[in-house]
Structure formats: structure tokens, C-alpha cells
Amino acid sequence: xxxxxxxxxxxxxxxxxxxxxxxxxxxxxxxxxxxxxxxxxxxxxxxxxxxxxxxxxxxxxxxxxxxxxxxxxxxxxxxxxxxxxxxxxxxxxxxxxxxxxxxxxxxxxxxxxxxxxxxxxxxxxxxxxxxxxxxxxxxxxxxxxxxxxxxxxxxxxxxxxxxxxxxxxxxxxxxxxxxxxxxxxxxxxxxxxxxxxxxxxxxxxxxxxxxxxxxxxxxxxxxxxxxxxxxxxxxxxxxxxxxxxxxxxxxxxxxxxxxxxxxxxxxxxxxxxxxxxxxxxxxxxxxxxxxxxxxxxxxxxxxxxxxxxxxxxxxxxxxxxxxxxxxxxxxxxxxxxxxxxxxxxxxxxxxxxxxxxxxxxxxxxxxxxxxxxxxxxxxxxxxxxxxxxxxxxxxxxxxxxxxxxxxxxxxxxxxxxxxxxxxxxxxxxxxxxxxxxxxxxxxxxxxxxxxxxxxxxxxxxxxxxxxxxxxxxxxxxxxxxxxxxxxxxxxxxxxxxxxxxxxxxxxxxxxxxxx
Numbered sequence: 001x002x003x004x005x006x007x008x009x010x011x012x013x014x015x016x017x018x019x020x021x022x023x024x025x026x027x028x029x030x031x032x033x034x035x036x037x038x039x040x041x042x043x044x045x046x047x048x049x050x051x052x053x054x055x056x057x058x059x060x061x062x063x064x065x066x067x068x069x070x071x072x073x074x075x076x077x078x079x080x081x082x083x084x085x086x087x088x089x090x091x092x093x094x095x096x097x098x099x100x101x102x103x104x105x106x107x108x109x110x111x112x113x114x115x116x117x118x119x120x121x122x123x124x125x126x127x128x129x130x131x132x133x134x135x136x137x138x139x140x141x142x143x144x145x146x147x148x149x150x151x152x153x154x155x156x157x158x159x160x161x162x163x164x165x166x167x168x169x170x171x172x173x174x175x176x177x178x179x180x181x182x183x184x185x186x187x188x189x190x191x192x193x194x195x196x197x198x199x200x201x202x203x204x205x206x207x208x209x210x211x212x213x214x215x216x217x218x219x220x221x222x223x224x225x226x227x228x229x230x231x232x233x234x235x236x237x238x239x240x241x242x243x244x245x246x247x248x249x250x251x252x253x254x255x256x257x258x259x260x261x262x263x264x265x266x267x268x269x270x271x272x273x274x275x276x277x278x279x280x281x282x283x284x285x286x287x288x289x290x291x292x293x294x295x296x297x298x299x300x301x302x303x304x305x306x307x308x309x310x311x312x313x314x315x316x317x318x319x320x321x322x323x324x325x326x327x328x329x330x331x332x333x334x335x336x337x338x339x340x341x342x343x344x345x346x347x348x349x350x351x352x353x354x355x356x357x358x359x360x361x362x363x364x365x366x367x368x369x370x371x372x373x374x375x376x377x378x379x380x381x382x383x384x385x386x387x388x389x390x391x392x393x394x395x396x397x398x399x400x401x402x403x404x405x406x407x408x409x410x411x412x413x414x415x416x417x418x419x420x421x422x423x424x425x426x427x428x429x430x431x432x433x434x435x436x437x438x439x440x441x442x443x444x445x446x447x448x449x450x451x452x453x454x455x456x457x458x459x460x461x462x463x464x465x466x467x468x469x470x471x472x473x474x475x476x477x478x479x480x481x482x483x484x485x486x487x488x489x490x491x492x493x494x495x496x497x498x499x500x501x502x503x504x505x506x507x508x509x510x511x512x513x514x515x
Contacts, residue, residue, distance in 0.1 A: 008327075009333050009334050034172065034257065035257070035261040040262070042262060044177050046274025046275045047180060047184045047278065048177040049271060052180065052254060059336055063286060064290070068312040069312055074218045075217060077284065087245075101260055105353055105358070106251070107122045108357075109422060110418060121437055126253050126354055129410075129411040130350065133347060141336065142156040144336050147317030147321055164383060168349055168383070169348075193328060197328070210298025218510055220233045220234050223235075226455070247464075248412060249272065253350040273495060344386070348382050353375075410459055411441065413462060417440070417468045421433050425475065425477075425479075429477040433471045439466060
């Protein structure tokens with residue numbers, strides 16, 4: 001990396017820390033640190049929701065999946081079909097239920113119906129799953145820094161981890177959301193820039209020349225992922241993805257914290273709708289970039305040879321440093337790192353929120369300044385843990401985008417089911433819900449160990465169904481039934497269902513055209 005490029009990257013990282021330090025001056029208690037004082041607008045929360053999951057992992061992992069992974073290709077776009085449907089369910093039924101939480105932790109709504117044991121189990125699931133997920137994001141972003149600076153992976157990991165911890169511990173959720181909005185723009189701009197540069201290099205060669213036809217298949221309706229080894233077929237990605245996304249956006253503290261931070265329920269619905277509408281165009285850009293990289297690898301044997309023996313996630317960083325001109329490399333790398341940090345900061349802030357909410361004593365709650373200091377210390381502690389996890393993930397052989405979704409799929413089904421039991425079941429009690437969640441997690445781990453032919457996307461469904469069955473069958477409660485829906489969310493839900501139809505028609509038409 002040239003001095004100019006390095007200066008651009010360093011300046012962007014320093015700018016984030018300075019921004020967080022400036023915002024920290026306005027914080028007086030944990031409601032400011034974790035919820036932004038309820039002052040954050042819906043559009044910013046929506047872009048933050050989108051930036052949290054569609055981040056550097058996508059720009060690094062999705063093109064690698066499309067271009068290099070065996071069995072990969074444009075089929076990854078099927079995963080996006082579940083997003084608007086999951087968001088429609090949340091704006092109709094999830095938002096009113098979730099916003100009953102009085103504090104910054106969404107698991108409070110479970111405790112009100114199922115008791116403290118269920119809340120603590122979900123908090124433990126979240127701490128483990130999100131802590132590991134933050135490690136995956138740190139791993140992916142450190143690959144970029146290492147490829148561009150030649151500092152070595154360990155040094156790059158230390159630099160990225162330190163910056164993430166510094167500005168998250170200072171600025172809290174407000175810094176997260178503001179930086180997420182900036183980072184979302186940088187990420188999409190960086191994706192467009194690298195795609196245009198690659199298109200110019202491929203001019204005259206044919207953008208799809210040499211690409212394996214199997215990678216051009218978008219909708220795979222011929223497989224089911226239930227033992228046929230087709231992990232990324234249509235049905236597991238739609239159905240399993242629906243369960244995953246409802247749980248991720250509605251029951252994962254990282255995302256649900258933004259629902260709680262909205263000024264009111266309508267603002268929360270609007271944020272979820274914005275997040276859904278901007279996700280698909282961005283992911284489509286990633287996958288187009290990956291498809292062009294597949295053609296470029298076929299047309300450039302020397303570049304393909306340079307990746308021999310390296311993990312698939314090395315593809316994008318290696319392309320950046322090899323083929324982008326000076327100056328643009330710095331802008332693109334800054335965009336990738338900014339996007340990576342947008343996921344890391346949210347994870348660290350939400351991990352801290354759960355720890356502080358779970359372990360704060362009555363005396364600590366009466367001292368807002370002291371509680372705020374503990375919130376920042378918890379953020380630092382989780383930053384260290386995530387950095388350690390990233391080092392171990394660097395020894396794995398999968399793409400980062402698969403790693404993070406595997407970690408989530410083992411846990412999201414049981415977590416969603418416990419929320420559903422708390423919302424609707426009149427029979428389930430705390431211990432039956434806990435027994436169901438633990439049993440379903442063990443079932444998912446058993447599938448991972450002994451049934452590798454079953455798509456890990458189905459784990460979300462298995463985990464949810466097993467927990468529901470056990471929770472209802474062995475529960476002894478006689479609670480009153482909850483209201484079923486929320487009429488105020490119908491307008492947003494209609495928009496999202498129409499968007500789902502538009503996406504599936506577009507993908508079907510593209511599949512036919514590519515043939």
C-alpha cells in the first residue's frame with residue numbers, strides 16, 4: 001500500500017475515534033450509552049440495521065462465495081428472499097411485543113412471562129453467539145488490513161480490534177448509528193468503485209466468459225438440503241432464512257436494541273422497513289462483483305495462481321492491492337474497514353448492554369455515572385474476547401460469511417421459539433422453555449456432527465420447532481392469551497410483501513436470461 005493509501009485509511013480510523021470522543025461528552029447514563037436517549041431518527045436506525053449485517057463480511061465473503069467456493073455462485077441471492085418476509089412479520093407482531101422492555105435489554109420481555117431462568121438462558125446464548133460473531137467480523141476485516149499493509153495478520157487484528165473498542169467504548173449507540181450511516185455509504189461506494197474498475201479491466205473479454213455455468217444458477221428449486229448436501233438451495237434459504245432473520249432482527253440484542261432505541265413503535269417499524277429495502281440492492285452489487293471476479297480469474301491465470309493455498313476470503317483483498325490504482329485503494333479499504341467496524345461496534349455495545357443489565361446491582365443502578373463506567377469497561381472486555389476469537393477463526397477453512405451464519409443458525413431457532421412462547425403460549429413456563437431451548441441446541445449440534453448432509457440453514461427451523469414442542473408439552477402455566485396482531489403495522493407489512501414479490505420475479509427472470 002502506498003503512503004497516500006495508508007494515510008487515507010489511518011485518517012478514517014482516527015476520525016471515528018475522534019467522533020466517538022466528541023459524542024461521549026453528552027452521555028450521562030446508560031440510557032444515553034445504550035439507547036441514544038431515544039433521539040435517533042428512523043432512517044438512521046434503518047441504515048444502521050442494514051449496515052450491521054451487510055458489512056465487510058459481505059464484501060469479502062459474498063464475492064468469494066460467488067467466485068471461488070465449491071458449490072457457490074449466484075444462489076446466495078436466494079438468501080435475500082427471506083428478509084422482507086421476516087421484516088413484515090416483525091412490523092406486524094414483533095415491534096409491539098418487543099417494545100414492552102423497560103430498559104436496554106430485549107430479553108426483559110421474556111422474563112415478564114417466563115421468569116428469570118429463561119431470560120438468563122437467552123442472555124447466555126446471545127453472549128456466546130454474538131461474541132463469536134464479532135470475532136468472525138474482526139477476522140474478515142483483519143484479512144483486508146494484512147493484505148494491504150503486509151503488517152501480518154496478528155498485528156492487523158490488533159489494530160482493527162483496538163480502534164473498534166476505542167470508539168465503541170467512548171461513543172455508545174449514538175456513535176454506532178452515526179458511524180453506521182457513514183460506513184454504509186462508504187461500503188456501497190467502495191463496492192461500486194471496485195466493480196467499475198473490474199468491469200473496465202474486463203472490457204472486450206466478455207463479463208461472463210469462462211464462468212462455470214453452475215455459478216450462474218440463482219434459483220435452485222431441485223434440491224431441499226435435507227440430506228442431499230445442497231446447503232444453498234431455494235427451500236432451506238427461504239424457510240430457514242425466514243426463521244433466522246426473524247430471530248436475528250427481532251430477538252438478537254444487537255438488532256433489537258435499535259427497535260428499543262426508536263422514539264416510538266411507528267419509528268421502529270419504519271426503521272425495519274428501511275433496512276429491508278436497502279439490503280437487496282447492496283447484496284446484488286456484491287454478487288455482481290463476485291461474478292465478475294469469477295470471469296477475471298478464468299481470464300487471468302497468474303492472478304488465480306497467486307491465490308493457490310490461500311483461503312477464499314483472500315480473493316477480494318488480493319484483487320484490491322494488485323489491481324486498484326493508488327488513492328482508490330485507500331478509499332476502498334477505508335470503506336471496507338468502516339463497514340467491518342459498523343458490525344463490530346454494534347456487537348460490542350449490545351454485549352456490554354446485556355452484561356450490565358444482567359449484573360447491575362441496585363446500588364449500581366442508583367449511581368448512573370458509575371454504571372456508565374462499568375458499561376464502558378464491559379465494552380473493552382468484550383473487545384478483547386472478540387479479538388481472541390478472531391485469531392482462532394483465522395485457522396478455519398470456510399468463508400467468513402458462512403462462519404458467521406453457521407454460528408447464528410445453531411442458536412437463532414431456540415431463541416426465536418422462547419420469544420414465541422413468551423408471546424403466545426398459555427401452557428409454557430420458564431423451565432419448559434429452558435428445557436426446550438437447551439434440547440434444541442443439542443439437536444442442532446448433533447446435526448452438525450452426524451448429519452453434515454443437512455443444510456445448516458435448516459437448523460433454524462429444527463431449533464425453533466423442538467423448543468416449541470417441548471415448551472408447550474411440558475409447560476404447566478395457565479397464562480392469558482396475547483393479542484395476535486397489530487393493525488398499525490399493516491401498511492409497512494404490505495410494502496415488504498410487495499418487495500418480496502418484486503425480488504423473486506427479478507431473480508426468476510435473471511435466471512432465465514442467464515441460461
